[in-house]
Amino acid sequence: MATATNATGEAYEQAFGALRAQGGPSWLPALRREAMDRFSALGFPTTRNEDWHFTSVTPIAERVFKVAPTRSGPATLSPADVAALVISDPDWHRLVFVNGRFEASLSAFAGLPADVRVTTLADALKESPEFVAEHLGKLASGEGQTFTAFNTAFAQDGVVIHVPGGEIVEAPVHIVHIADAQAAGAGIHPRLLVVAEALSRLTIIESFASTGSFGAPYLTNAVAEIEVGNGARVDHYKIQRESTDAFHVGTTQVRQGRDSMYHSFSYAAGAAISRTNVYTQLAGENGETRLNGLYLIDGTQHADHQTFVEHLAPGCASRELYKGILDGSSHGVFNGKVYVDPVAQKTDGKQTNHALLLSEHARVDTKPQLEIFADDVKCTHGATVGRLDEDALFYMKSRGLGAENARALLTYAFAAEVLETIEVDALREGLEALAFARFTQSFGEQR
Amino acid sequence: MSSSIESLVNKEYQYGFVTDVESDTIAPGLTEDTVRLISSKKDEPEWLLEWRLKAFRRWQAMTEPHWSNLKYAPIDYQAQRYYSAPKSITPLQSLDQVDPELLRAYDKLGISLSEQKHLAGVAVDAIFDSVSVGTTMKAELSKHGVVFCSFTEAVHNHPELIKKYLGSVVPYSDNFFAALNSAVFSDGSFCYVPKGVRCPIELSTYFRINAANTGQFERTLIVADEGAYVSYLEGCTAPKRDTHQLHAAVVELVALDNATVKYSTVQNWYAGDKDGVGGIYNFVTKRGKAHTNSKISWTQVETGSAITWKYPSVILQGDNSTGEFYSVAVVNNMQQADTGTKMIHIGKNTKSTIISKGISAGHGQNSYRGQVKMLPKAHGSRNYTQCDSMLIGNKCGAHTFPYIEVANNSSITEHEASTSKIGxxxxFYCKQRGLSAEHAISLIVSGFCREVFKELPMEFALEAQQLLGITLEGSVG
Structure with missing residues (x-):
């Protein structure tokens, strides 16, 4: 299944060798070596691989993405630039990375509760290597996952968050990844490690954005590992608005304890090819998973979302709503799987996926799957693909709305159902404004 | 549910008897010579032998597919026998000459082959192991110009039709099992309904595997010419044996402009015992091609077989054509089923409906695997899919793998699936009204399957309902 040729394999091996000089705790080189070997052995997936059936990563596999350069000279971005590129709020804790490197001057996360630790991965490796050793690469082991192994081998920096039992982090922690012109041709591998202990509460927002133009595409290959302790709640928003010159692969691996709640929201509007994986395990009784997502693509963009909810304990609930709006000759893929273990009685699973095709040439492939081994369960999934309802359009026109306005309003309403699930007001309002502007504008242009 | 129900004994598979007839059976193994031998036994023309050999060579280059959600011991294709025929059978002029032992076998199965006692309004082609033992109601059918006979007969009497349509829907290179079938198929049914004719009676083929260690590879070809209508039923049983037997069939349906083909199956091959010993491995390729304004409708009730691998599909090639798939698949004990459909929308304003009901009990594993594909030019097309699963007991599994691929924006696809247990x-409500728990379950299950059963012709619907009860007996806990 390896499509990486020997030449690209060697180039990565060489780059890997050069990185090794960087040091870190004694266990780290072995972990990276193992990941590198796994990455080489697996190779990039082909469309013969069932999980990648509708998404070809050939454009990624045929290139060698160089290690992102470290900035020499003064910071190229000001806080105002960052504010213009991503939806943010002054109250949020903020960690900014440019081309995968931490920018202290753009970041601010001072006002956290005393025993809550938020640090960069580089700092955590120096300050609390035991903690990192205990958790890094445990949930996202990279087994069978090329991109996860790729990240583990090459990750330069990232964020480590540890919320001790009972702590409540009121303001969201906003992790901003910006790629600028220097990222051209580079591979950026951000890592996020979150441990939210029992009865704690945390909201994370990850924003991916870019600025300037890119002579050569860059790759963002992010991996997040999130442990949600018993009775804890983690809200996780991922806002992907990368350049359409970029490739974006993001994998989130979650494990939930009993009575816990994990809420994920994924917004994908950028990148030439994007792939978003959310894998959650409901490992304790009465846990709840909510996965929501919205993707808006146009031109020749390709957006692939894959979710996998494993019900491994009784009495858990999972709710999933993904929607896509496709224009131009874009291609959307949704692959959602719900697995119910024999012990996971009283499971309540619901999965919904809707795609709206605005143009004649847009294409959607969707594959909602159920794998159920317990009998006392209630699981449903639904999927639809279509265009705007002619009757609804007619109704609106009969009430005096112009055709474009009616279309814009209905399209926006389609998106709004998912956007409404966002519980962080500033973020929801920001995305609603973005979506609204996009539809009113795109329909205006079509006229 | 109470353990007393759990302890209900499994009802024996009532079709598990072996008929003692002398057979002409060839040695196990599969080589080019086997293919030639089968062809020569059937006295086939050169072109058909060539076609078989092409298929065989293609098959040799293929590997058995393993993408399905089925687990089974590897099949030794060299250990199988590829041809078995009751000796007394050749050549037959009328049903009177059929070995009485064979007729008794069919009587036991509830299929009467004697003309005077035929099932009202149904013509039957009975296939015993590798060959057809007789076709009833031929005279009645020929009045309308309907050709209904065994495949072998058709090759001799209607070579132009066979040449034109054989492999036109399922080419010999289609998949591993279709290639195998194309190389070694022994018999099957052929039906041709001429232009504008509405076939007055139901046509039916009854398949029976009798000989041990013998695979059954039949091929069915149904052609409904322009404006024609035909309804076709298929039933299958096999004796209880403690080795697995291979069944790899191909069914091709052709509905020309404005024609309608309705194909119903009640599949009740021997499913193996409660520990999974024995049973039929059922690998079937069924596909129809629908031309302009035509309609192809598949209805299946799958209760038998140790392994079922079957995806009756429709290629909606002509504008305004319609495809339907109604399925009930039941697995109990160690049975596994991976079944579903493919609806390929090519023409404009094509419509497809998929209703799939899966019931899993015992250690059974039931998968729905379906594909709905709207090609870029299939403007204004519509699909509705509903697949529901019911689980009885916590050692079984129900799985859903739908693929929805849409490449134009004037089409609408809807897919719904649910999994639940009997409430x-x-x-409680049924019991309180005086029904036993078992009756209650049977009632609820038949309600669950109603949408599919109502698509079956009446005699079949009754049989299917009874079968369902038998298959699930003892599984309720």
């Missing part, structure tokens, strides 16, 4: 309160 305790439903059973």
């Amino acid at each position: 305790e309160d439903q059973i």
